[in-house]
Amino acid sequence: MDEPPLRVLIADDEPLAAERLQLLLARIQHVDLVGTASDGEAAVRLAEGLTPDVLLLDIAMPGMDGIDVARALAERRPSPAVVFVTAFDQFAVAAFEVAAVDYLMKPIEPARLQKALDRARIHLRHRGEEEALSAAPSAYLDEFWASDRTGLVRIASRDVDRVTAERDYMRLHVGARSWLIHHSMASLEDRLDPQLFVRLHRSAIVRRDFITGFSRNPSGRWIARLGDESEQPVGRLYADRVRSIAGR
Known part of the structure; x- marks a missing residue:
């Protein structure tokens, strides 16, 4: 049985970069774009309201940057899998600290985006299995x-x-x-x-x-x-x- 489409939210303050991501996503099967945000605060609001599976998140944004957004959403349940999309490589360590699924450098190559989304799907599947196991009733006396x-x-x-x-x-x-x-x-x-x-x-x-x-x-x-x-x-x-x- 096919898995449901990945629900993706884009957060990028550069209109051209956001538009390019939309065009790339349109060519990928089993992906639904649920919204776009142009700043960090909007990204948090939309993520809470739309509950996307994956957040394609720029890092260098005015106000609340991408790292802050990832930290804020990590406290929510369910939280999206975060894939950082950035023109800068110096944020890689910070991205690792907030448990990002992947880190893409602009300009994004279609095959690289596909690989990041595949990683996100695997991450979400494993997280779901772990949550199901932790919620299962124990066979032993508690x-x-x-x-x-x-x-x-x-x-x-x-x-x-x-x-x-x-x-x-x-x-x-x-x-x-x-x-x-x-x-x-x-x-x-x-x-x-x-x-x-x-x-x-x-x-x-x-x-x-x-x-x-x-x-x-x-x-x-x-x-x-x-x-x-x-x-x-x-x-x-x-x-x-x-x-x-x-x-x-």
Whole structure:
């Protein structure tokens, strides 16, 4: 399926330069010109109102220059992919700092403009994929609700240092405090993010960055040293987790 046309906004204070860009864009497929601006302030207003995909932006403009425009629009969502179009090469470092997709020198060659627009499309596609992934709901537990004397308290999973089993309950340890919840160790192991937590014993799950080291006891069993200076024996069935964490 074809991708939708790129919506392009031109911002250039030189009428002839803006007109040349319009003529070049007219020869490129899958591009829609949505507007032109002759100064930086107008570029920001039009970008906010028209939400273009790409902004072809001159740098040396009176008042608000192109770098200022790019910085202002970077704070908006969605923000256009910025392609700088300029007669000066000394702004390249500043353009990099505001994450411009490309930097074109005037006079613009048609093939070079096409390449810049291709880069912008790839940039927008990757940004969309990243935003979709970040918005997707997590398959793992983000929080617990536990009872205390005042009612219920919310505990973020990432704040839990370790989980220990107590008969039919699990104890969540957060700093010097702890709470009992009604879960099984097996279900917690399945529902806690394995990138954050590791099971070290049939009755203990520990947050990975809470582990400060490992040692062996006289019988050769691994012992995990934890961030609160306590120790957690590693069950024989879980000894491979030590080698995995230590990269061995």
